[in-house]
Amino acid sequence: MASRLIALTLGVGLAISAMSVNAQELRDPTRPPAGMSAPSADFRADGGGLQAVMISPTRRAAIINGQTVVLGGNYGNERLIEVSEGRAVLENEHGRRELRVFSNLGMQRRAAAPAKQHLRIKPAGVAADKGKP
Numbered sequence: 432m433a434s435r436l437i438a439l440t441l442g443v444g445l446a447i448s449a450m451s452v453n454a455q456e457l458r459d460p461t462r463p464p465a466g467m468s469a470p471s472a473d474f475r476a477d478g479g480g481l482q483a484v485m486i487s488p489t490r491r492a493a494i495i496n497g498q499t500v501v502l503g504g505n506y507g508n509e510r511l512i513e514v515s516e517g518r519a520v521l522e523n524e525h526g527r528r529e530l531r532v533f534s535n536l537g538m539q540r541r542a543a544a545p546a547k548q549h550l551r552i553k554p555a556g557v558a559a560d561k562g563k564p
Contacts, residue, residue, distance in 0.1 A: 481530035484514050493519035495530065 480496035491502040491514040500506045502514050506521060509528065513520035521528045 481519055481532050483532060484517065484519060486514060486516070493530070495519070495521075 481493060482497070483494045485492045485494070485499075492504075493500050493511060493514050495506050498506065500511045500519075502511055504511055509521035509523040511519060512522045512527070517532045519530045521530065
């Protein structure tokens with residue numbers, strides 16, 4: 432009886448391993464297409480690589496070329512001395528450098544469009560029925 436159980440367990444194990452060898456690898460749907468690659472370490476989309484700024488009541492930081500740098504922290508040989516909406520300022524012994532998010536796209540800030548008001552439209556039959564007793 433024990434030898435049959437061992438043989439059955441071994442057979443099931445071999446069948447499962449054979450199926451996994453022939454199984455196709457599933458593609459990660461969140462992965463970028465094959466032609467796209469991750470930005471290199473020297474990626475500078477806008478001449479400075481500022482990708483985002485994070486501003487909260489307790490903390491200010493900037494994401495520069497994929498690296499999160501807190502206010503007062505270092506990015507290479509430069510120090511982050513200012514973070515405001517859409518920009519960050521780095522400083523080193525040679526001077527200051529201002530980075531902007533999407534500065535090379537020619538984007539301009541516009542005032543928000545006023546919200547549309549919804550109109551109530553009554554069906555034609557309702558108005559016509561009002562005059563009838």
